[in-house]
Amino acid sequence: MRVEQVGDGTPEIAVVAGIHGDEPCGVRAVERLLDEPLTVDRPVKFIVANEEALDRGERFVDTDLNRAFPGESTADEHERRLAAAITAEIADCLTLALHSTQSYAEPFAVVNGIDDTARDICPQLSVAAVVETSEYIEGRIFAAGRAIEIEAGLQGSDQAEENALRIIREFLTATGVLPGDTMRRDVPAYKLLRPIDKEQAESYEVFAENFKRVDAGEPFAAADGEELTAEDDFYPVLLSPYGYANVFGYAAEKIDTL
Numbered sequence: 001m002r003v004e005q006v007g008d009g010t011p012e013i014a015v016v017a018g019i020h021g022d023e024p025c026g027v028r029a030v031e032r033l034l035d036e037p038l039t040v041d042r043p044v045k046f047i048v049a050n051e052e053a054l055d056r057g058e059r060f061v062d063t064d065l066n067r068a069f070p071g072e073s074t075a076d077e078h079e080r081r082l083a084a085a086i087t088a089e090i091a092d093c094l095t096l097a098l099h100s101t102q103s104y105a106e107p108f109a110v111v112n113g114i115d116d117t118a119r120d121i122c123p124q125l126s127v128a129a130v131v132e133t134s135e136y137i138e139g140r141i142f143a144a145g146r147a148i149e150i151e152a153g154l155q156g157s158d159q160a161e162e163n164a165l166r167i168i169r170e171f172l173t174a175t176g177v178l179p180g181d182t183m184r185r186d187v188p189a190y191k192l193l194r195p196i197d198k199e200q201a202e203s204y205e206v207f208a209e210n211f212k213r214v215d216a217g218e219p220f221a222a223a224d225g226e227e228l229t230a231e232d233d234f235y236p237v238l239l240s241p242y243g244y245a246n247v248f249g250y251a252a253e254k255i256d257t258l
């Protein structure tokens with residue numbers, strides 16, 4: 001783990017990149033930002049989390065770091081110890097954590113509740129949507145402290161890196177770290193309802209588009225050519241053929257506009 005502080009005093013704002021070693025966009029964005037002569041109005045902490053996994057270009061070494069929070073300093077698994085170290089760094093901070101996906105090119109935010117912080121910050125970020133994870137937060141960074149996760153775009157793409165850099169700047173401006181103003185826009189909010197299970201198969205397809213409503217009776221995915229049909233209307237989130245081992249993604253409902 002690499003920690004870089006900019007500005008004097010105890011930071012209450014943090015940016016965490018590289019939680020998953022196969023998602024380099026946030027790390028590159030943080031490195032680009034740190035290469036600039038940054039003038040800050042309040043201190044901020046930048047953390048490059050899983051350097052070992054990043055070096056290997058793999059999602060994790062022993063276990064998924066974003067399922068290991070708040071972590072355990074004496075654990076055998078690298079990511080559990082690392083989670084404890086990150087928790088100690090960010091426990092008193094509002095944190096922006098950067099990720100990327102195989103499912104959606106546009107950036108969106110993930111929060112563990114639509115609270116005052118989410119209502120204030122998310123409309124100031126260039127995100128297409130806000131997703132409330134509801135009960136699906138076990139072991140995620142939300143167990144370490146107040147956080148907003150960003151899915152910055154497609155894994156490994158240059159666009160995800162550009163998106164990440166823009167959103168870090170917007171977050172730092174919205175929180176008073178960087179001087180200046182942000183633009184506010186309306187952002188639709190969704191709440192995860194349930195995972196969409198994936199049967200064991202050789203090949204998978206996805207027909208539905210993320211954040212576009214699937215109507216009851218509509219086929220939205222297939223496993224080995226066998227179509228899955230929606231029982232009820234839902235909005236797909238993080239839906240992709242091969243992004244996760246056991247689920248296609250999640251079914252969500254639209255709950256609000258921030």
Ligand SMILES: [Zn+2]
Pocket residue numbers: 019020023098099100
């Ligand atoms: Zn990730």
